[in-house]
Amino acid sequence: MYIPAAFAPDDATVRELLSHPQAADLVTMTDDGLVATFLPFVFRPDVGEHGALCGHVARNNDQWSRPP
16 A cells, blocks of 8 residues: 555554554455454564564354355
8 A cells, every 4th residue: 555655654653553452354355245353463573574463263253264
């Protein structure tokens, strides 16, 4: 996504935002249309070059197993 330089956050600002427990919508496109699930997530700054968002999808939520 293009972000004009005047609105682009620096790395420290992004890490600060992601460091607080949050939630997000996981949206996938399936043969049945869009499927969305509200997920809790945590930011793991120690994973990979830029950190990682780790979320949880309940086993009884079939979104994790649906083909794209």
